[in-house]
Amino acid sequence: MDVTVVEVAPRDGLQNEPEIVSTADKIRLIERSIAAGVRRIEAVSFVHPRRVPQMADAEAVLAGVPRMDGVSYAGLVFNERGLDRALAAGVHEINVVVVATDTFSLRNQGCTVADGIERWRALAARAADSGLVRTVTIAAAFGCPFEGEVAESTVLELVRRVAQDGPQEIALADTIGVGTPDRVRALVAATGAIAPDADVRCHFHNTRNTGYANAFAALEAGARVLDASTGGIGGCPFAPAATGNIATEDLLYTLDRMGYVTGIDLGRVIETGRWLGEVLAAPVPALLGRAGPFPPETK
Ligand code: ZN
Numbered sequence: 330m331d332v333t334v335v336e337v338a339p340r341d342g343l344q345n346e347p348e349i350v351s352t353a354d355k356i357r358l359i360e361r362s363i364a365a366g367v368r369r370i371e372a373v374s375f376v377h378p379r380r381v382p383q384m385a386d387a388e389a390v391l392a393g394v395p396r397m398d399g400v401s402y403a404g405l406v407f408n409e410r411g412l413d414r415a416l417a418a419g420v421h422e423i424n425v426v427v428v429a430t431d432t433f434s435l436r437n438q439g440c441t442v443a444d445g446i447e448r449w450r451a452l453a454a455r456a457a458d459s460g461l462v463r464t465v466t467i468a469a470a471f472g473c474p475f476e477g478e479v480a481e482s483t484v485l486e487l488v489r490r491v492a493q494d495g496p497q498e499i500a501l502a503d504t505i506g507v508g509t510p511d512r513v514r515a516l517v518a519a520t521g522a523i524a525p526d527a528d529v530r531c532h533f534h535n536t537r538n539t540g541y542a543n544a545f546a547a548l549e550a551g552a553r554v555l556d557a558s559t560g561g562i563g564g565c566p567f568a569p570a571a572t573g574n575i576a577t578e579d580l581l582y583t584l585d586r587m588g589y590v591t592g593i594d595l596g597r598v599i600e601t602g603r604w605l606g607e608v609l610a611a612p613v614p615a616l617l618g619r620a621g622p623f624p625p626e627t628k
Pocket of ligand 1: 341502504532534574
């Protein structure tokens with residue numbers, strides 16, 4: 330069975346790094362991912378540079394990456410200005426985040442949930458006119474760092490509302506890594522039933538070591554697109570104690586062993602994870618770089 334892994338290290342992975350990574354290294358990271366077989370890359374965020382300085386060179390990154398048939402670049406977009414920038418920079422996809430709780434929404438996006446839905450609505454219409462692929466992400470879908478539990482009914486009501494604007498993809502994000510597989514299974518299945526025309530995508534952080542179990546629960550419930558970051562780097566600048574995304578190499582190991590087809594070469598991602606550790610001057614959280622694949626490669 331085919332699974333699409335969206336590489337998010339250049340965006341979610343790097344945006345929480347305190348040291349600014351050079352534009353050249355960001356481009357190298359993307360080039361290495363493409364060479365490994367990745368075809369969808371969340372490359373940048375069109376956020377105001379004052380809020381996330383690491384993303385200030387979004388235009389320069391997108392000007393420097395290779396343009397190839399079948400390779401799709403996504404950018405996070407928060408407002409009209411961000412969409413202007415995304416269109417000018419030549420992204421193929423936009424990802425618009427709607428946060429599930431007002432407190433986190435105000436901190437992360439500077440607007441309420443209701444206003445977030447209106448923003449998505451306007452951005453989706455313009456992006457559709459421009460021929461861009463549209464993903465809408467529901468953040469804090471499994472719990473909020475400020476308000477605590479988020480009811481399943483709250484998330485599903487949001488799914489119902491954002492689905493009206495025709496996204497190709499609805500992503501459920503466990504922004505702070507609190508979800509468990511039972512909850513993932515239920516939300517993914519219900520999202521698929523509410524929005525049968527959209528693909529269900531999932532975004533997991535491994536903050537409490539539930540990320541990989543959640544990823545496989547999502548696949549079993551019908552999700553076909555998973556976000557992961559090489560090395561397992563990442564976090565959210567506006568969510569206290571949020572840690573890295575699930576690691577691309579650790580996810581690929583189990584996908585490969587279980588017979589899921591991704592088109593991505595595990596060995597190459599392991600090498601990129603090690604390289605990323607050198608760039609960031611700290612070992613990455615991913616385990617495959619230490620343990621190696623199994624069976625061991627014979628070359
Ligand atoms: Zn994230």
